Amino acid sequence: MEKVKAWGKESLITELTQGKEFVNQFDPLASPKECDLLLEKILSSLDKSLSILNCEVLNGTNDPFPLRDQGQKKKRKKMLQWSKQVRICGTELESFNHDDGYSWRKYGQKNILGAIHPRAYYRCTHRNTQSCLATKQVQKSEQDPLVFEVTYKGMHSCKASQSSIFLSYENQKPNQCQIKKQKVEKLNTIKEENVPFTPLKCESQNAQFFANSIEPFTSESMYLSLLPNQEEEFEMDKIFQSSESDRIVFSSTPTSIIESPFCRDWDSSVDDQLDVHDPNLMIDISEYFT
DNA sequence: AACATTTGACCCCT
DNA sequence: AGGGGTCAAATGTT
Numbered sequence: 001m002e003k004v005k006a007w008g009k010e011s012l013i014t015e016l017t018q019g020k021e022f023v024n025q026f027d028p029l030a031s032p033k034e035c036d037l038l039l040e041k042i043l044s045s046l047d048k049s050l051s052i053l054n055c056e057v058l059n060g061t062n063d064p065f066p067l068r069d070q071g072q073k074k075k076r077k078k079m080l081q082w083s084k085q086v087r088i089c090g091t092e093l094e095s096f097n098h099d100d101g102y103s104w105r106k107y108g109q110k111n112i113l114g115a116i117h118p119r120a121y122y123r124c125t126h127r128n129t130q131s132c133l134a135t136k137q138v139q140k141s142e143q144d145p146l147v148f149e150v151t152y153k154g155m156h157s158c159k160a161s162q163s164s165i166f167l168s169y170e171n172q173k174p175n176q177c178q179i180k181k182q183k184v185e186k187l188n189t190i191k192e193e194n195v196p197f198t199p200l201k202c203e204s205q206n207a208q209f210f211a212n213s214i215e216p217f218t219s220e221s222m223y224l225s226l227l228p229n230q231e232e233e234f235e236m237d238k239i240f241q242s243s244e245s246d247r248i249v250f251s252s253t254p255t256s257i258i259e260s261p262f263c264r265d266w267d268s269s270v271d272d273q274l275d276v277h278d279p280n281l282m283i284d285i286s287e288y289f290t
Numbered sequence: 291a292a293c294a295t296t297t298g299a300c301c302c303c304t
Numbered sequence: 305a306g307g308g309g310t311c312a313a314a315t316g317t318t
Binding site for chain 2: 105106107108109125
């Protein structure tokens with residue numbers, strides 16, 4: 001069993017490293033054909049990594065609702081889970097429809113004890129057609145009515161999800177990536193000013209790091225954690241090596257909190273300060289991975 | 291008609 | 305036992 005874990009970890013690191021290299025090779029000036037090819041390679045690496053996380057390392061099963069044992073009383077392990085905060089603009093106040101690149105169907109809503117606002121439950125639209133078991137919960141923040149706390153559970157296995165994130169980037173105007181870059185730089189400035197933040201309680205069986213780190217961007221925070229034993233198994237700080245110039249900092253901490261500079265809210269006025277109409281702006285996503 | 295949402299009931303976990 | 309999460313029938317929307 002330990003050998004299996006070690007093999008999975010090794011394979012995971014290999015795949016992620018390869019994926020990182022592909023991202024580093026990304027050249028916005030390259031031909032669309034070359035970009036497509038590279039994107040396919042990146043997707044392939046991510047797919048393999050996710051498969052390893054799903055099947056080999058964690059549970060030795062493909063079941064995203066794994067059982068603890070084979071006894072008569074079969075209990076489910078907690079699914080992978082991570083949370084983020086999404087700030088909406090005023091016009092969205094009445095109907096939260098944050099587009100995170102996935103297609104969701106609402107299947108329930110509950111009033112939560114001690115919470116002012118009800119919690120809404122969503123599942124992937126492709127649950128029936130592609131057996132995609134990803135779900136998410138959305139609850140309006142008590143502190144800030146413009147902030148929604150979104151908790152994702154389970155990883156998408158549907159085909160749409162495998163490429164939608166990347167495609168959503170392809171479909172964006174090129175300068176949007178630059179806007180994000182500038183926002184992140186702005187955030188780093190804010191970070192240096194020690195803006196306080198409160199990590200959400202979250203836990204995970206594994207994590208969809210890449211997918212989340214490159215989501216279509218909104219004013220949102222994302223917190224991700226590994227359970228202590230998983231940190232031992234994955235040593236994610238070794239997988240996601242950081243440096244002084246990092247834009248995204250993945251680190252394994254004693255408190256099991258992995259945070260990203262993306263994770264901080266910024267003043268919406270930042271958007272106004274940015275020049276979003278410069279046609280010469282370049283896409284540079286590699287920095288988010290190196 | 292097909293798909294999405296609502297909502298009360300039920301199940302499972304702590 | 306109680307709360308959170310899910311189911312599924314009813315209802316609404318496209």
